Amino acid sequence: MDGSTMSDDIGKTLLNTPPKVVNLGLESFALELSQQGVAVVHVDWTPPAGGDPALADLLSKLGA
Amino acid sequence: MDLIERANKEAVRRMLAGDPVLVDVIPAEQAIPTLGERMILHAGPPIDWARMCGPMRGAVTGVACFEGWTANLEAAAEQAAAGAFALHPNHHFDAVGPMTGITTRSQPVMVVENRAFGNRAYCTINEGLGKVMRFGGNDEEVLNRLRWLRDDFGPAMGAALREMGGIPLKSLVARGLTMGDEMHQRNVACSGLTLRHLAPALARVTQDRDALARALAFIGGNDQFFLNIAMALGKAIMDPVRGIEGSSVVTAMARNGTDFGIRVSGTGDTWFTAPVEMPEGLYFPGFSAADANPDMGDSTIVETIGLGGFAMGAAPAVAGFVGAGAASEAGNFTRTMAEITLGENPEWTIPALDYFGVPTGIDIRLVVETGLAPTINTGIAHKEPGIGQVGAGVVRAPLACFREALLAFAETLGVL
Amino acid sequence: MSGLVINEVRRGFYLDSVALMRLSRGIAERDGVEEAALMMGTPANKRIMDDAGLLTATGQAAEGGDLVIGIRADSHARAKEVLQEALSELDKPAGHGGAAVQWRPRTTRAALKQAPDSNLALISVPGDFAAAEARKALRRGLHVMMFSDNVSLAAEVALKQEAKTLGRLVMGPDCGTAIINGVPLAFANAVPRGSVGLIGASGTGLQEVSCLIAQGGGGLSHAIGVGGRDLKEEVGGMTTLMALDALDADPGTKHIVLISKPPAAGVAARLLERIGASGKSFTICFIGASDLTLPANARSVDTLKAAAEDALGGVALGVGFDPVMMAARAPAGRGAVWGLFTGGTLCAEAQVIFQAAGQVVASNAPIPGASPLDPGGSGHQLIDLGADEFTRGRPHPMIDPTVRDDALVEALASSRVGVILLDVVVGFGAHADPAGHLAPVLTAHRRADGPVVIASVTGTDADPQGRTAQAAKLEAAGVMVAPTNADAATLALACLGCVPGRDPTNRSA
Numbered sequence: 004m005d006g007s008t009m010s011d012d013i014g015k016t017l018l019n020t021p022p023k024v025v026n027l028g029l030e031s032f033a034l035e036l037s038q039q040g041v042a043v044v045h046v047d048w049t050p051p052a053g054g055d056p057a058l059a060d061l062l063s064k065l066g067a
Numbered sequence: 068m069d070l071i072e073r074a075n076k077e078a079v080r081r082m083l084a085g086d087p088v089l090v091d092v093i094p095a096e097q098a099i100p101t102l103g104e105r106m107i108l109h110a111g112p113p114i115d116w117a118r119m120c121g122p123m124r125g126a127v128t129g130v131a132c133f134e135g136w137t138a139n140l141e142a143a144a145e146q147a148a149a150g151a152f153a154l155h156p157n158h159h160f161d162a163v164g165p166m167t168g169i170t171t172r173s174q175p176v177m178v179v180e181n182r183a184f185g186n187r188a189y190c191t192i193n194e195g196l197g198k199v200m201r202f203g204g205n206d207e208e209v210l211n212r213l214r215w216l217r218d219d220f221g222p223a224m225g226a227a228l229r230e231m232g233g234i235p236l237k238s239l240v241a242r243g244l245t246m247g248d249e250m251h252q253r254n255v256a257c258s259g260l261t262l263r264h265l266a267p268a269l270a271r272v273t274q275d276r277d278a279l280a281r282a283l284a285f286i287g288g289n290d291q292f293f294l295n296i297a298m299a300l301g302k303a304i305m306d307p308v309r310g311i312e313g314s315s316v317v318t319a320m321a322r323n324g325t326d327f328g329i330r331v332s333g334t335g336d337t338w339f340t341a342p343v344e345m346p347e348g349l350y351f352p353g354f355s356a357a358d359a360n361p362d363m364g365d366s367t368i369v370e371t372i373g374l375g376g377f378a379m380g381a382a383p384a385v386a387g388f389v390g391a392g393a394a395s396e397a398g399n400f401t402r403t404m405a406e407i408t409l410g411e412n413p414e415w416t417i418p419a420l421d422y423f424g425v426p427t428g429i430d431i432r433l434v435v436e437t438g439l440a441p442t443i444n445t446g447i448a449h450k451e452p453g454i455g456q457v458g459a460g461v462v463r464a465p466l467a468c469f470r471e472a473l474l475a476f477a478e479t480l481g482v483l
Numbered sequence: 484m485s486g487l488v489i490n491e492v493r494r495g496f497y498l499d500s501v502a503l504m505r506l507s508r509g510i511a512e513r514d515g516v517e518e519a520a521l522m523m524g525t526p527a528n529k530r531i532m533d534d535a536g537l538l539t540a541t542g543q544a545a546e547g548g549d550l551v552i553g554i555r556a557d558s559h560a561r562a563k564e565v566l567q568e569a570l571s572e573l574d575k576p577a578g579h580g581g582a583a584v585q586w587r588p589r590t591t592r593a594a595l596k597q598a599p600d601s602n603l604a605l606i607s608v609p610g611d612f613a614a615a616e617a618r619k620a621l622r623r624g625l626h627v628m629m630f631s632d633n634v635s636l637a638a639e640v641a642l643k644q645e646a647k648t649l650g651r652l653v654m655g656p657d658c659g660t661a662i663i664n665g666v667p668l669a670f671a672n673a674v675p676r677g678s679v680g681l682i683g684a685s686g687t688g689l690q691e692v693s694c695l696i697a698q699g700g701g702g703l704s705h706a707i708g709v710g711g712r713d714l715k716e717e718v719g720g721m722t723t724l725m726a727l728d729a730l731d732a733d734p735g736t737k738h739i740v741l742i743s744k745p746p747a748a749g750v751a752a753r754l755l756e757r758i759g760a761s762g763k764s765f766t767i768c769f770i771g772a773s774d775l776t777l778p779a780n781a782r783s784v785d786t787l788k789a790a791a792e793d794a795l796g797g798v799a800l801g802v803g804f805d806p807v808m809m810a811a812r813a814p815a816g817r818g819a820v821w822g823l824f825t826g827g828t829l830c831a832e833a834q835v836i837f838q839a840a841g842q843v844v845a846s847n848a849p850i851p852g853a854s855p856l857d858p859g860g861s862g863h864q865l866i867d868l869g870a871d872e873f874t875r876g877r878p879h880p881m882i883d884p885t886v887r888d889d890a891l892v893e894a895l896a897s898s899r900v901g902v903i904l905l906d907v908v909v910g911f912g913a914h915a916d917p918a919g920h921l922a923p924v925l926t927a928h929r930r931a932d933g934p935v936v937i938a939s940v941t942g943t944d945a946d947p948q949g950r951t952a953q954a955a956k957l958e959a960a961g962v963m964v965a966p967t968n969a970d971a972a973t974l975a976l977a978c979l980g981c982v983p984g985r986d987p988t989n990r991s992a
Contacts, residue, residue, distance in 0.1 A: 005634060011103065012650035016602055016873040017626045018705055022663045025594045025625065027616055028607030032630075032669055035911045042667050044594040047587040051436045051611055052537065062436050064482050065315070065473075066071055197527045268759070282616030288525075347505035352553070353535030389503040399586045406593045437589050458504075 069406050070095050071333075071432075073387075074429045078332050079428040081311075082372065084181040085304035088235040089296055092219075092225035096172035098189045099160045103172065105136055106153045109366045110168025111323025112338040113156055116147045120324035122360050123202025125452025126167035127152065129205025134171050135212050136221070140205060140453075153180040158319055158330075159305065162189040163298045163365035166201035166448055167324070174213065175221025176462050179236065179299035181307065188302035192224070197287070198279065198455035201364070227268035234264045236300050237414060240280050240374070244425070246419050249382035250297040250364060251375030252444040252459055255414070297388035301368035310335050315476055316409065317429040320371050320441065320464060324363035324448075331431055331472045333479055341467035346447050348388050348460015349461050360450040362381040362462045369444050373425035376461065377404040377444030381417045381425075385444055387419050390458045401426065407433040407441065427443035431476060434469040486517040486555040489562045490542035497523065498573070503550075505642045510569050515561040516554060521569065523714070537974025576711070603644070605668060607631055608657075613656060614638035621651050623896040629655030630669045630712065635668055636717055639710070643721040652725055658708035659686025659912075663691065665703075670881060672910035673945035674763050677702020679794045680728045680736035684709050684743035687869075687908060688770070688958040689788055690941050691968055692742060694910075694950075697792030697943045698799045698966075704736040714746035720754055727754070731761045738764050738795045742787070744831070745772035745851065755781070766793040770831045771850030787832050788969035790837060801966035808978035813935045817902035821894045821934075822865035825880040825917075828943065829906045829968045830867040835864060836972035840981055845871070861899055866890065881913045884920040891921075895928040902935045902975045906968055909942035909953055918953040922960035929961065935978050936962045939971040 018031040026033035027028035032046035096102050107120075107127055119127070128143035131152065137143040146152065156166045164170050169191075174273055176189040194212055198204040228234065239260050246256035266283060273279040286292050286440050305318045314332035328338040343362040351358065369375040379400035386397035398419060404426040405411065411424030428439060440463040447458040477483040487902040499964050500504075503521045510519040520537050522528040524545030532538040537553030545551045548703055552569050558561035588594040595601060605621035606613055610633025617627045627646070634656035654661055660683070661668040665676050674697040681703060683689035696703065707730070709722040723741070730736045739761075746754065746769065758765050759778030767775065767783045768790040775783055784790045791802055797824040820837075824830035827848055834853050837844040856864060867873075868880045868887055879884040887905075894900045907917050913921065918940070923935060938957050942950040954964045955975045965971035 011376070013626070013652050013725065014732050016624075016650075017663060018729060018733050018735075020602060020664070021605045022666050022668070023598060023601040024597070024668075025591055025601045025604045025620065027591065027604060028630065030605060032605055033911065034821060036666070036668075039666065042598065042601070043558055044598045045587060046594050047555060047589050048616075049438060051438075051588070051608075051615065052576075053466075054437050056611070058435060059612075059615065061473065061477055061482070061788075062432055064479070065432050065477060195527065196528060203682050249900075288527075347706060349501070349508060351504075351531050351535070352518055352522075354533075384499045384501045387505055402593075404587070406589050407594065418580045433592075439589060 071315060074311050074333060074473040075316055075409055076431065078308050078311050078316040079316040081184070081308045082427055083412060085181050085237075085307070087179050087181050087235040087236045087300040087303045089228060089236055089299075090180045091178040091228050092175050092192070092221045093178060094172065095174050095176045095189065098178060099162065100185070101161060102170075105151060106115070106155065106172070107131075108155050108157045108160055108162060108164065108168070108170040108299035109323060110157060110164050110166065110363060111321045112232050112326050112328030112340050115154060116150070118325050120360050120363065121450045121452045122363065122448040123324050124169045125203035125205045125417040126169040126200050127154075127246070128452070131173050131199055131211050132168045133206070134173060138477055142294065143437055150156035156321070158321055159367055161187060161302070163165045163321075163368050164191055164300045165298060165366045166199070166446060167203055168365050169200060172445065173217055175217055175225070177296055177299055178235070179296065181303040183272050184307040185452045186303060186306050188299045188306060190295040190299035190302070192221060193289060193292050195285070196291065196413055196456065202446065202455040203452050205453050209287070218280060220285060223278070223282055223424070224271060224275050226266070227265055230272050231264070231268040235262065236296065240297070241301070241415050243277065244378060244415055245385070246380040247379040247382050249385055249444060251294065251369045252380040252385050252388070252446070253382045254293035254297065257297070257417040258290055260287065261293055261296065265321050265391045275395050276336075276467055282417070287422040297369050297374065298366055299370045301374070305368065305420070306374050308332050313480065315431045317371055317413045317431060320360045326361055326390060327362065327468055329464070329468050331476055334472060334475050339468040339472040339473065339475065341465035344462050344465055346445050346460035346462035347414060348447050348458045350447070350458035354449070358449050360448040361447060363448060365444065366395055366445065366462060367464070370441050370443050371429065372416065373408065373427040376444045377401060377408070378415070378417065378425045379442065379444070380420045380423065383419070403439060404442060407439050427462050431469050434466070435473050440464045440469075486557050487559045487562050488537060488553065488555045489541040490540055491552045491566055492524065492541055492545045493550040493552070493573070495548050496552065502974070506569070506572055509572070510554065510565060511569070513565055515557045516565055517556060519554045519569070521550060521552050521566070521640070523547060523549045528850055544950070546563035553611055565790065580693075591616065591623060593627075597625055599783065601958070602626060602665070603628060606629065607669070608794045610656070614642055616640050616655065619643065621646055621649055621653070624651070626670055627651045627654065628658055628661055628708070629653065630658060630807055631655070632657040636712060637716070638899035639712060639914055640718055643718060646660070647721055647725065652707070652710045655710040655720055658710045660689040660706065660907040661708045662703055662706040664705065664888050667911045668796075670910060670912035672943050674943055675702035676704070676731070678704055678737035680704045680730040680731065680733065680739045681706040682709060682723055682739065682741050683707070684711055684713055684723070685828040688768070690826070690908060690910060691787040691829060691832075692740060692768075692791050692794070694941050694943050695788060695800055695967060698756065699791060699795040701795045704733060714743050714750045714754075716747040716749055718980065720746065720750045722759055723754060725943060727757055727776065731763060732842065736763070738766070738794055740766040740790055742768045742828070743770070743792060745769045751763065755928060762870070766790050767907045770828060770834060771852070773851070785835050786969045787828065788967045800948065801970050802842060804966050804970055806970065806977040807973040813978050814870060814964065816931070817859060818899050818934070820863040820865070820902045820904055820976075820979065822904035823890050823894065823899045824865065824867050824906045825869055825887065826906050826908050827867045827869050829908075829941070833972040834864050836969055839864070839977065840976050840980060842976065850957040865904070880963050881908050884914050884917045888924055892928050895925070895930065900934045902937060902978050904971060905936065905938040905962075906952055906971075907938055907940045909940065909950065910946045913948070916948060922956050924964065925960045937971050937978070938962050939965045939968045939977050
């Protein structure tokens with residue numbers, strides 16, 4: 004992929020449309036966005052695999 | 068990994084392609100020729116007498132009397148302890164059974180054929196509510212009902228089904244979902260629909276008007292009549308999904324009152340087990356959580372195919388079983404279960420969720436990653452033998468067996 | 484079964500069994516009640532009630548379509564009372580609908596099922612998990628803004644490489660600020676739309692420049708954060724270069740401002756080459772960098788203020804602000820300047836101003852030429868309280884202004900300190916009222932002959948906190964408020980009688 008295609012990609016999919024956000028982490032970010040009328044889905048995130056790094060690593064190897 | 072994605076795609080394809088038809092009722096020994104004398108099939112993963120919970124022991128001793136293997140319950144218990152009965156999981160014999168799930172040679176079993184794959188699955192006839200063998204009941208009343216099912220009702224229902232060419236179940240379940248059933252704790256609509264299908268044929272094959280009336284009243288009076296059909300249907304759908312190399316899809320979840328076990332397509336027929344959990348529920352008058360036996364039964368096969376707790380959104384009333392769960396929150400259960408499944412079933416949809424398809428294909432990777440255990444709607448048995456059902460509620464599958472399965476699954480792929 | 488049992492039958496009254504079980508439980512838990520049940524009068528249910536000692540002849544006569552209420556209480560009177568309560572529960576109108584708790588997805592995968600047209604993941608989960616979440620988001624086609632820090636450099640490089648092949652932008656890790664299409668993300672301000680595009684490795688740098696552009700009457704197309712390490716050799720400016728390409732191709736962007744600490748030499752060369760190939764004009768603000776060889780379409784500035792002025796086409800900011808005159812109104816200061824900054828780049832900009840005035844300055848985040856912090860030293864100390872050593876395990880001082888309190892109280896009490904220099908950063912993401920938090924702390928600990936307190940407010944009047952309102956609260960607490968962070972640093976020097984050197988101006992190409 005050359006630079007121009009890539010910047011077109013970013014232009015089309017990020018800069019030329021109002022952001023529609025998936026928020027993971029601080030909920031206040033999602034609240035502020037929705038108060039401004041920005042489309043946002045807040046993910047009720049918890050550490051994957053219960054926070055077990057070995058299991059999380061295994062999951063990533065298994066394509067999860 | 069592409070292998071896993073391909074394998075799981077195939078698993079879900081097979082699940083959705085399943086075409087279950089209720090075709091017959093026949094004695095268990097005919098359905099399962101290897102089911103011999105003094106052989107007792109039970110719910111859940113393998114377990115011996117020593118570790119069996121109270122109600123399952125109650126059912127084992129009751130059925131030993133029913134089959135005429137012992138004279139009374141005490142003798143049955145002694146013989147069971149001495150190893151006189153061969154105990155095996157239903158799942159190892161193409162069968163499933165609710166709660167204690169006891170299946171023996173002379174009991175009638177309903178036959179569900181998956182016409183897309185040609186396999187058959189079996190389940191006993193639902194005995195009704197209250198004091199029944201599936202909840203550990205074993206007195207004369209319980210045994211007499213079983214005799215009637217064996218001698219009168221079972222043969223009549225079998226004849227009716229043969230006469231009418233069977234009842235296709237896929238569309239029946241689809242209608243039931245739109246009528247408020249989730250096929251585990253709530254089977255009112257599907258039981259009624261089954262009765263509608265069955266009644267004319269039953270009338271044609273039954274000579275005695277009183278016998279016909281009793282058969283119709285039995286189905287009509289049992290809101291859970293369809294549960295056992297749904298279970299055989301679940302088993303019939305899931306069996307062709309077993310043994311797909313690289314698939315992380317759960318093919319069975321089952322509990323024996325002591326252990327919760329799961330099987331995963333890519334790891335073949337190995338059971339991964341963990342201690343069962345206590346359901347959270349509502350109790351019949353006179354009973355409380357202190358009386359409750361831990362989670363039990365093969366009925367979780369309905370969750371395995373996306374019904375039961377996974378289809379809670381179709382049956383808002385059932386959501387009331389969980390703590391302070393409001394009926395309006397029922398859909399959240401279904402949406403949450405969609406986090407651990409690979410897809411949705413386009414033929415089994417929930418009107419109140421804008422025709423969202425029931426979550427289909429539990430992926431052990433997603434369960435472990437999200438920490439979201441499958442939600443199971445269940446009946447609750449008394450922990451002592453011989454008493455029966457004391458309530459109903461909701462329980463979670465223990466995460467430990469999914470973690471264990473994931474490790475074994477990774478090992479089959481050489482990833483560990 | 485010692486108690487007294489009463490039954491009541493409601494003919495033809497149907498209620499769902501689950502609803503009845505819940506009602507039963509509520510009734511059975513009341514004082515003086517031994518057991519209670521509300522059930523439809525089917526034979527099976529009547530059996531259960533009978534076994535529980537709850538059935539009288541009245542209930543026995545009920546049929547399947549009738550509701551049976553059975554109560555066993557310690558007295559007949561109590562049973563009657565509770566029966567009335569049960570009946571009124573039954574007749575109570577059902578709860579109003581529509582109170583359903585909104586469902587929340589637990590994973591990006593599920594979030595995208597709910598909102599399939601999402602295009603950006605905003606990630607602020609703990610650093611140990613951030614890279615994995617970013618990768619999942621990228622693979623599902625999302626651009627990523629990683630607010631999270633404590634992500635390994637190796638993970639950052641791998642993510643950005645993957646993003647590059649996918650044609651997706653990874654802003655961050657440790658990206659505090661972005662404004663995309665007028666939408667402020669994380670820590671950002673409400674600024675008007677316009678034709679200036681910003682790219683910044685620093686959150687507060689982007690905030691200060693975007694607010695100053697707004698103050699000068701300009702506006703932004705986009706502000707893209709790249710994360711504090713993007714211009715390191717290892718990362719090679721991957722995100723900065725992609726952002727440059729994107730803004731270069733963006734028809735709404737006429738002029739581009741680049742804000743960063745000095746990049747690695749190799750990265751700087753690549754950036755400047757890319758800039759030279761663009762048809763647009765550029766302002767380069769590499770805070771603390773020595774002279775650069777710039778392409779003809781770029782100009783270099785030393786401060787954030789100068790960057791904003793250059794982007795505005797030479798509009799001067801803070802007109803009317805005279806640090807010498809203002810300093811004359813303050814008591815003559817003695818001692819050193821202690822700067823207590825919440826914004827890292829604001830701290831760096833102050834160091835630039837101090838160095839330009841020939842002052843020796845120490846910092847926990849020193850720019851080239853500044854020295855590391857010496858806790859016992861008597862010289863000027865400009866501290867970045869948002870640095871890792873202060874924020875590990877606690878909130879950033881822009882979110883929780885109490886993080887600055889201890890240092891502020893110490894500075895107010897210290898005889899070595901002549902001037903306290905503060906930044907107040909407002910906008911989305913920031914504390915709801917940082918000036919309102921500072922004011923009572925200052926009032927409570929100020930001494931008559933104590934240090935002069937100087938501050939600036941990074942923000943706009945369109946921000947939730949309101950820049951003017953924040954400045955007014957500071958002034959009411961006796962703080963001298965400068966129009967920009969650079970001006971605040973200049974004023975601090977003026978208060979100590981250090982004639983500020985030439986106002987650092989554009990070192991134009």
